[in-house]
Amino acid sequence: MLSAVVAGALTWSVPAQAHGSVVDPASRAYRCWSVWGSHFQDPAxxxxxxxxxxxxxxxxxxxxxxxxxxxxxxxxxxxxxxxxGKLCSNNIAENDSLNRAGAWKATDVGSNFSVHVHDQASHGADYFKAYVSKQGYDPETQTLGWGNLDYLTQTGRYAPATDYTFDLSTSGYTGHHVLFVIWQASHMDQTYMWCSDVNFG
Incomplete structure (x- = not known):
């Protein structure tokens, strides 16, 4: 039992692969790690x-x-x-739990907000593409499909760095939505996709 706990702690402190994620508004997996990673055994x-x-x-x-x-x-x-139905996991089977509809905790945002991507490996970006779920879509009862998304923007290139930000401008959205971001990395044909839960005030 103790060895399993130690192994888990080592995995948390030294990730097996260093790449990146949207850290604000936090992607689903990143938010879970940032809140619970240091006390993952807490029954709360x-x-x-x-x-x-x-x-x-x-x-x-x-x-x-x-x-x-x-x-x-x-x-x-x-x-x-x-x-x-597989967008939030980037169609990766072991991450399928990220696709499940439910009461995911959301970050409060305004109609205009910035997205912050942390890139541990400094891959750079050919571009980022951003979408938001349509008004009327309910992330607590529906999995996310392409038809549930409104396209927002595609950025230009970013030179390799550990952090990137880009601005989004929206209108007409209220309540709980899903921000869907695609990162096309520059170092090779490598694609990341994330869902971040946001609450438009």
Whole structure:
């Protein structure tokens, strides 16, 4: 038992793969790790944060490896290679818990806000693409499909760095939505996709 706990702690402090994620508004896996990573055995997670708890129960690596939701060789065919209902996991089976509808904790945002991506490996970006779920879509009862998204923007290139930010401008959104971001890394054909829960005031 003790060896398992120590192994888990080592995985948390020294990630197996160093890549990146949206850290603000926090992606689902990153938020679970940032809130519960230092006390993942706390039974309060089940009642206080049930969506993180179910993700932890389904696969602990979903939270530990929050920075590694990547696929190689998509050649820009994001929609064709990512079925509806699998967007939040980037169609990675071990992260399927991130696709589940439910009461994910959301970050409060205004109609105009910035996205902060942390890139541990300084891969750079060919671009970021950002979408937000349509008004009327309910992330607590519906999984996310491409038809549930409104396109917001595609950025230009970013030179390799550890942090990138870009601004989003929206209108007409209220309540709980999903921000969906695609990161096309520059060092190779490597694609990351994340869902961040946001609450438009």
């Amino acid at each position: 997670m089940q009642t206080e944060d049930p969506m993180c708890w179910q993700a932890w129960q389904a696969n602990t690596n979903t939270m530990w490896n929050w920075m590694s939701a990547l696929r190689n060789g998509l050649a820009g065919q994001f929609q064709a290679q990512t079925p509806d």
